[in-house]
Amino acid sequence: MKALALGADRAVHLKSDKIPEDPGSIARALANELKGLEFDVLLFGKKGVDDDNQQVGQMVAELLRIPCVTQIVKLDVSDGKGVAQREVEGGSITVEATLPAAFTAEKDLTVPRYASLRELVAARKKPIVVKDVQLPMSAIEIVSIQNPPPRPPGKIVGKGVDAVPTLVRLLHEEAKVI
Amino acid sequence: MTGEVLVLAESSGAAFRKAALEAVTEGRRLADLLNVSEYALAIGDGLKDRAAELGKYGADRVFLADDPSLALFQPDYYRQIALETIKRVNPSIVLAAATSTGKDLAPRLAIHLSTAAASECTRLELENGKLIATRPAYAGKVLLIVRINSSPSIATLRPNVFTAKEVVPRKKPTVEQIEFVRPDSRMVVKEFVTQGAKKLDLTEASVIVSGGRGMGGPQNYKILEELAEVMGGVVGASRASVDAGWRPHSDQVGQTGRTVSPTLYIAAGISGAIQHRVGMINSKVIVAINKDPEAPIFGFADYGIVGDVFEVIPALTREMKAFYGKT
Numbered sequence: 001m002k003a004l005a006l007g008a009d010r011a012v013h014l015k016s017d018k019i020p021e022d023p024g025s026i027a028r029a030l031a032n033e034l035k036g037l038e039f040d041v042l043l044f045g046k047k048g049v050d051d052d053n054q055q056v057g058q059m060v061a062e063l064l065r066i067p068c069v070t071q072i073v074k075l076d077v078s079d080g081k082g083v084a085q086r087e088v089e090g091g092s093i094t095v096e097a098t099l100p101a102a103f104t105a106e107k108d109l110t111v112p113r114y115a116s117l118r119e120l121v122a123a124r125k126k127p128i129v130v131k132d133v134q135l136p137m138s139a140i141e142i143v144s145i146q147n148p149p150p151r152p153p154g155k156i157v158g159k160g161v162d163a164v165p166t167l168v169r170l171l172h173e174e175a176k177v178i
Numbered sequence: 179m180t181g182e183v184l185v186l187a188e189s190s191g192a193a194f195r196k197a198a199l200e201a202v203t204e205g206r207r208l209a210d211l212l213n214v215s216e217y218a219l220a221i222g223d224g225l226k227d228r229a230a231e232l233g234k235y236g237a238d239r240v241f242l243a244d245d246p247s248l249a250l251f252q253p254d255y256y257r258q259i260a261l262e263t264i265k266r267v268n269p270s271i272v273l274a275a276a277t278s279t280g281k282d283l284a285p286r287l288a289i290h291l292s293t294a295a296a297s298e299c300t301r302l303e304l305e306n307g308k309l310i311a312t313r314p315a316y317a318g319k320v321l322l323i324v325r326i327n328s329s330p331s332i333a334t335l336r337p338n339v340f341t342a343k344e345v346v347p348r349k350k351p352t353v354e355q356i357e358f359v360r361p362d363s364r365m366v367v368k369e370f371v372t373q374g375a376k377k378l379d380l381t382e383a384s385v386i387v388s389g390g391r392g393m394g395g396p397q398n399y400k401i402l403e404e405l406a407e408v409m410g411g412v413v414g415a416s417r418a419s420v421d422a423g424w425r426p427h428s429d430q431v432g433q434t435g436r437t438v439s440p441t442l443y444i445a446a447g448i449s450g451a452i453q454h455r456v457g458m459i460n461s462k463v464i465v466a467i468n469k470d471p472e473a474p475i476f477g478f479a480d481y482g483i484v485g486d487v488f489e490v491i492p493a494l495t496r497e498m499k500a501f502y503g504k505t
Contacts, residue, residue, distance in 0.1 A: 024285075050315065091372040148321055175480065
């Protein structure tokens with residue numbers, strides 16, 4: 001609903017028969033749905049904030065055999081091309097992709113705005129098509145879920161600059177990290 | 179029959195990334211457990227003289243695709259070379275570093291090979307010859323233990339979690355050049371722009387000095403840069419300071435920024451909100467400097483100093499200079 005209020009004209013909800021554990025099966029379901037559609041730009045977020053897999057966007061693009069530029073912070077589309085800037089270690093790389101192409105967004109690509117009340121109302125009239133999909137078998141499965149090991153309680157070394165020599169000594173002698 | 183272990187050894191410039199050496203070391207460990215050989219695949223430009231270095235970390239054999247057009251990561255080129263090598267070697271395990279390149283490439287390979295990739299693993303084990311990977315999810319709040327049921331099992335390894343170790347005696351790997359024929363591609367890699375004079379990326383740095391809202395403004399990061407320089411580290415930032423426009427997004431540590439795991443993380447003027455915590459909680463040692471004794475960061479820092487960052491940081495820089503014998 002929020003996506004429709006922010007500008008999408010129609011929405012499709014692929015309702016899976018089980019909670020997907022394998023990004024590959026999500027990608028296959030999406031690619032299957034997108035196969036018959038005409039589009040220039042396919043936009044994804046770079047990763048889901050649940051599984052943190054960071055895989056689906058480039059997988060869908062591979063299945064559809066279209067270019068995919070991941071982790072982009074800037075995108076210009078013109079003349080059948082998308083010029084994207086992707087954030088990498090130590091800098092950024094500019095990649096030009098012939099459309100149709102997929103891109104996965106890094107946090108700074110745009111600033112999501114708030115939908116106006118009028119848009120929210122209008123969104124309720126826009127169509128949401130719900131389709132049931134059966135996910136293929138997972139190639140990866142979650143065996144168990146654990147809590148991360150707790151960090152042992154730390155200590156306050158002291159107050160202000162007087163504590164600095166002690167801190168350096170502890171980092172050297174106790175923590176052995178310098 | 180169990181296949182070999184293949185490691186995609188990523189390079190930057192004409193040198194292997196530290197994270198690549200970590201992956202080769204871990205690949206060696208797994209290969210020994212499976213009693214198979216370890217192969218490495220190096221893709222880049224100007225690596226001819228360096229490829230054999232991977233033997234130091236345990237590679238028995240190195241495949242090398244060396245071409246000027248491979249200097250920067252081009253997904254179509256890299257994927258083709260990796261797929262060809264995988265089809266030829268038929269490995270049971272494929273490892274790569276969880277860098278921007280590794281995380282882009284691994285899923286592409288997985289979908290083509292009808293297998294799966296585990297992202298950002300922090301621990302790998304074998305169970306009946308199958309790869310069991312531990313990987314943080316829900317922004318590090320839980321650890322997922324996943325099993326890959328198809329072959330090859332692909333995993334990307336979070337940088338700085340695994341340790342790069344030389345093997346004794348070092349291997350003298352055979353280096354085999356792969357002929358690279360540029361495939362058709364609808365992507366053109368235009369240019370690489372470096373971010374300032376920064377030598378290391380946050381995800382690869384062993385010391386990070388991060389500043390938050392308590393730094394007061396962009397001009398004050400100079401004192402953090404001085405401390406980072408003395409310690410051979412890099413400067414990071416909290417979301418508050420990035421949102422304020424004081425630092426670029428590439429410096430951001432946290433849920434919507436980078437996930438880092440340095441040996442030493444120094445948080446200056448950072449309160450320690452959950453979204454920051456998840457990006458740095460895997461640091462080996464955390465030091466917090468904050469004037470607010472109630473700041474949440476003191477709840478999970480190993481060492482804390484309650485005080486003004488503008489007094490404590492310069493004092494720490496002087497003390498570190500003395501410690502490292504610099505003047």
